[in-house]
Amino acid sequence: MSNAPVKILDWGRIYRDSLTIEILRSERRRVTILAGLFAFAACVYTFFSFVPGLLDFEFRLRLRTQWPWMISLYGAVITYMWALRAGIGWLIGHQRQPHVALRFLNAFLETSIPTVMLFMAVSFMGPRDALGSPAFLLYFFFILLSILQLDARLCLFTGLVAAAEHSIFAYVVIGALEPETQASFWRSPVFHFNRSLILFVAGLVAGLLARQIRRQVEASLRTVQERDRAVRIFGQYVSPQIAEKLLNQPVELGGELRNVCVMFLDIRNFSSYAAGERPEAVMAYLNTLFDFMIDVVNEHQGIVNKFLGDGFMAVFGAPIEDAERCGHAVRASLEIIERLDRLNAAGRIHPTRVGIGLHMGEAVTGNVGSRERKEYTIIGDVVNLASRLEQATKEFHAQLLISEAVRRSLDAAVAGIKDLGPVALKGQPNPARIFKVA
Secondary structure, eight states: OOOOOOOOOHHHHHHHHHHHHHHHHHHHHHHHHHHHHHHHHHHHHHHHHHHSSSSSHHHHHHHTTTTTHHHHHHHHHHHHHHHHHHHHHHHHHOOOOOOHHHHHHHHHHHHHHHHHOOOOOOOHHHHHTTTGGGGHHHHHHHHHHGGGOOOOOHHHHHHHHHHHHHHHHHHHHTTTSSSSSSGGGSHHHHHHHHHHHHHHHHHHHHHHHHHHHHHHHHHHHHHHHHHHHHHHHTTTTTHHHHHHHHHSSSSOOOEEEEEEEEEEEEEEEHHHHHHSHHHHHHHHHHHHHHHHHHHHHHHHTTTEEEEEEEEEEEEESSOOOOHHHHHHHHHHHHHHHHHHHHHHHTTTSSSOOOOEEEEEEEEEEEEEEEEEEEEEEEEHHHHHHHHHHOOOOOOOOSSEEEEHHHHSSTTTTSSOOOEEEEEOOOOOSSOOEEEEOO
């Protein structure tokens, strides 16, 4: 038996790593949207600069004059966004988290882009018209998309930077206006102070939304982590299929009627072997056998439902429906026998034989017990007959016996099956026709 240390999962670290990955994925979506936004803006700017008849000729000429500078700016921003996206992809692939200072620096650089565009607008629109430039609205795009960073501090910081830079822009440009031009309300400092205040409030609201969304993401991740943890822990005592079924549906007493194939497996002469060995050696022996037997059952769509000391009961076709339940059960049984023969031949275990009985029929599958203690079980005569078949392997010196119901469900071309005829089995009112497979 292996003495390797048991690996203990750090669920706190798993949760933190999962949350980091989700935040980075959200950040990558945000950067992709921004890159697409500026690519679209570059196309619109080019369209209005070169298509005649849409704008005043003089204004279109000024747009065309500034086109190389604006396209260079758009290109630089798009390149930066895609480089940032690639960097985030690298962080996701290596499960690393960016330094918080870099995130704030990036937020500052991104939010400064509308400010640069506003100052560039002054050169071809003039101070008066630049104050009303649509570039002001870009601040809101950056504030809105900052929510995808799922960090309230970054949202608030983005709103604060937008408000401060817009105030600086308005102060500089208004100072360059003629006194009579400053008389209009929308060109006054008070008007632009209110606009800056709105930007700051927008950042505050975005932060509250980001905080709420992050809480929901954290709650969802905790639920998934706890569910995975329950499946891992619960799956050590029952099959993963049962664990999944019990976790995905209400656990009530009662059951459902299913057509299943039941397997009973018993290790021959176990009592005499155990009487001459120390308990820890017996436990290691059983673990060696059950380790590969359970894997074989699971690989063939079955589940081990109960351990019976020196054997177990398995079922095929429940809790998950399986149209090939009998074929899977027979193939699993033959593989167990084959692998056991190889272990015996290699001298890796005490000489061991098994007896396996298979029967197919209707059974009630579900939970039995009390409200405090429940067990997933299989109830029906199919269980009793499968158990009797396993016991009958001793009488017929067989390792695998199947019932007539199982034989009928198999491919007629299956070779090596011997018909033993009707046999009286203990506890059964009528003789059962059985077949020897191995």
